[in-house]
Amino acid sequence: MDFAIPTDLQDLSARIGGFVRDEIIPLEKDPRWGSHGPSEDFRLELVSRARAKGLLASHVPVEFGGLGLGHFGRAIAFEAAGYSMLGPVALHCAAPDEGNMHLMAEVADQRQKERWLRPLASGESRSCFAMTEPMGAGSDPSLLQTVAEPVAGGYRISGRKWLITGAEDARFVIIMARLSSGERAGAATMFLADMDQPEIVLERQLDSMDSSFTGGHWVMRFDNLFVPEEDVLGAVGEGFRYAQVRLAPARLTHCMRWLGSAVRAQDIARDYATRRTAFGKTLAEHEGIGFMLADNDMDIHTARLAIWHAAWVLDQGHKGNMESSRAKVICSEAVWRVADRCVQILGGLGLTRDTVVERIFRDVRAFRVYDGPSEVHRWSLARRIAGGRG
Ligand SMILES: Cc1cc2nc3c(=O)[nH]c(=O)nc-3n(C[C@H](O)[C@H](O)[C@H](O)COP(=O)(O)OP(=O)(O)OC[C@H]3O[C@@H](n4cnc5c(N)ncnc54)[C@H](O)[C@@H]3O)c2cc1C
Known part of the structure; x- marks a missing residue:
């Protein structure tokens, strides 16, 4: 068993640590870090600082502009970033984007990666992940109530989600919904959808104890949202x-x-x-x-x-x-x-x-x-x- 951290990761950790100490911690009193997290313009400023240092999205595959770190590498880099709660925001390795990038790198097809993952990985845009529901999916995801009805060319999604981090100003959302009918009726499926559609309604921003996630947490609704077949994330029924x-x-x-x-x-x-x-x-x-x-x-x-x-x-x-x-x-x-x-x-x-x-x-x-x-x-x-x- 060898607990020694490889030299390249030690160097990366030192670079991230120096960046967080010198450029991010002095910004922790910026009024743009409010009770619902850093504002979007503040986030973009933080991201541009990390980009200038070549530290952005280290977990993302190299072909999408990251450093392609494995899980152990992430452990070293993200701990260094977390020394300030604004560090992961700057390095664009904060939730929910980081988890969404990982998921998309694993299961999205090439077209979806080019359309959604590439701009996300660059830090230009944000995303959200919509699974939890007020009285449906929570600790027990099998209670999922949001439905996707199969229609010609795609699906119509309806349901209410809550506690959805970063929904405001997110460019796209990954939606978890249950098929209402058809061969895979009842099976959970993930869908990709751009947020700027009238059928996606942000009902209200929650006042929560925490304040480190950009955009805070939201109650949101899908009102018969059409999602074309090609925007199913991965395979139908594998949600x-x-x-x-x-x-x-x-x-x-x-x-x-x-x-x-x-x-x-x-x-x-x-x-x-x-x-x-x-x-x-x-x-x-x-x-x-x-x-x-x-x-x-x-x-x-x-x-x-x-x-x-x-x-x-x-x-x-x-x-x-x-x-x-x-x-x-x-x-x-x-x-x-x-x-x-x-x-x-x-x-x-x-x-x-x-x-x-x-x-x-x-x-x-x-x-x-x-x-x-x-x-x-x-x-x-x-x-x-x-x-x-x-
Ligand atoms: C700050 C924040 C950000 C979040 N961001 C997102 C997001 O971006 N997207 C998203 O989809 N969701 C998000 N969530 C939701 C989060 O994943 C859920 O809150 C969590 O899964 C618990 O579900 P619930 O709140 O419905 O609790 P419930 O399911 O109502 O459970 C309440 C409590 O019951 C207890 N309990 C439940 N099951 C058991 C058991 N088997 N044994 C013993 N006790 C049990 C636990 O103590 C639990 O805390 C976020 C939540 C928070 C607080």
């Missing part, structure tokens, strides 16, 4: 299988980015704890604080190992469902504990927006819910373990 193609790596890349934020929070807390004194010594010298720094270090280390292992499994060509579920629970809960301890170490300062720790704390809470709540991953792990497949 749930493709969801796994997207979700296993996508939940892992969330872990990678949030790990970077946990490292940042720990750095800020350590810096404060070694400068601030109370009762005759620095805070770090008080066991109560020193132990919190140590617990943070162990949580970060454990999360990193779980990510690296799952990434390695994916790089071997395995599905990695169990490994990515495990890593997702370990990481989302570890990062949450780290953020909480950092707020505590900072005292009153931790509750203010004078440091980014307060924002990390608010943002990271959602990660225990999206891409599968902790309970659902535990439940799925438990079924595998009990079934002798663990």
Whole structure:
């Protein structure tokens, strides 16, 4: 077993780290980073900075302008990017675009890749992924209610989705819907559709705790939207299988980015704890604080190992469902504990927006819910373990 990071990835990590420190962190107080995420013009400015440094979309295949990193390479690059919550936005490796690019690289045909993936990969445009529904698909995707009715030349899609990240200003959407009739009636299928169509209605923007995703989160509706046959993503009836193609790596890349934020929070807390004194010594010298720094270090280390292992499994060509579920629970809960301890170490300062720790704390809470709540991953792990497949 060799834990050494290859030199090219070390170099990339150092370049991303330097870029985030020098060009992105100074912009964290920009008013264009609001409660619904960075505005689109701010995002484009961040992306153009990363493009100038040759750091854009490192996960994308080389033929589409990326660096073609594998999963382990992404673990190194995305952690470095996540040192600022704006880093993944700048490098165009934030959700949901990053997961959509991965899915399209895997299952889209050449025409679809040229039409949607290429401009997406360049950072010029954004996309969204519409699966979750108010009372339908959620933790249990089999409750999918949005329907696609087969008609001459294509499908008519109707249904309501919610919590759809980045729907505003997205150029296209990947829709998950269930066929209403025909040979594959009931089967889930993915569809590609441009967003600028009157049959796609953005009903309202949700006020959520988090604020790092461009465009925030939306309730949206498809009113009898026509999608031609050639815009089915991959094969008809394979929607749930493709969801796994997207979700296993996508939940892992969330872990990678949030790990970077946990490292940042720990750095800020350590810096404060070694400068601030109370009762005759620095805070770090008080066991109560020193132990919190140590617990943070162990949580970060454990999360990193779980990510690296799952990434390695994916790089071997395995599905990695169990490994990515495990890593997702370990990481989302570890990062949450780290953020909480950092707020505590900072005292009153931790509750203010004078440091980014307060924002990390608010943002990271959602990660225990999206891409599968902790309970659902535990439940799925438990079924595998009990079934002798663990
Ligand atoms: C910030 C954010 C961004 C999101 N972005 C997107 C997006 O871009 N596109 C998209 O399609 N969706 C998105 N989602 C939706 C997200 O994937 C869902 O919230 C998630 O899958 C959970 O579904 P739900 O909210 O319907 O919870 P529910 O299914 O209602 O579950 C509620 C709770 O029940 C518990 N539970 C459920 N099943 C089990 C079980 N088997 N055992 C024990 N407990 C269980 C869990 O604690 C769970 O948190 C986003 C969500 C958030 C919060």
